[in-house]
Amino acid sequence: MKAKKEETGYTYHIEENVLKEYQRKPLRLRLEWLYMGNCLRKGYDKKIKDLQDAFRKGQL
Numbered sequence: 001m002k003a004k005k006e007e008t009g010y011t012y013h014i015e016e017n018v019l020k021e022y023q024r025k026p027l028r029l030r031l032e033w034l035y036m037g038n039c040l041r042k043g044y045d046k047k048i049k050d051l052q053d054a055f056r057k058g059q060l
Contacts, residue, residue: 022030041049054060 041052044052051060
């Protein structure tokens with residue numbers, strides 16, 4: 001495994017109660033949300049996908 005050289009991407013904070021509420025949702029529903037998000041991303045223009053990827057890598 002490669003050592004991480006520098007921080008990239010972004011961080012965010014989720015309140016404990018919000019996380020617990022999400023965890024109470026049925027697994028199937030949570031997977032459907034992920035699937036729908038992936039379907040949406042497939043429809044994005046290449047330029048938007050490239051911007052998102054650069055942001056995740058900490059290049060923006």
